[in-house]
Amino acid sequence: MRRGDRKTCRTGWSVIQVAEQSFLLDMLGARLVKQSLEGGRCDRMEVDTNQGPKTYYFNVTKVFEGYGKLGIR
Secondary structure (H helix, E strand, C coil): CCCCCCCCCCCCCCEEEEEEHHHHHHCCCEEEEEEEEECCEEEEEEEEEEEEEEEEEEEHHHHHHHHCCCCCC
């Protein structure tokens, strides 16, 4: 979490498990509204927060690398 500001795909938080995204959103008090995959390796999460709607980005490259090692595409 110390790297990236989660405001764009390039600066999104890097995760190694999909469950990390839910955990981090919970920590931020954010409720997921819509999730989409951008550019094949970036999850765009549109959320509701106490401060209003926000969009966070997560780099999921390592998630897909793990899937590839397991033979899952």
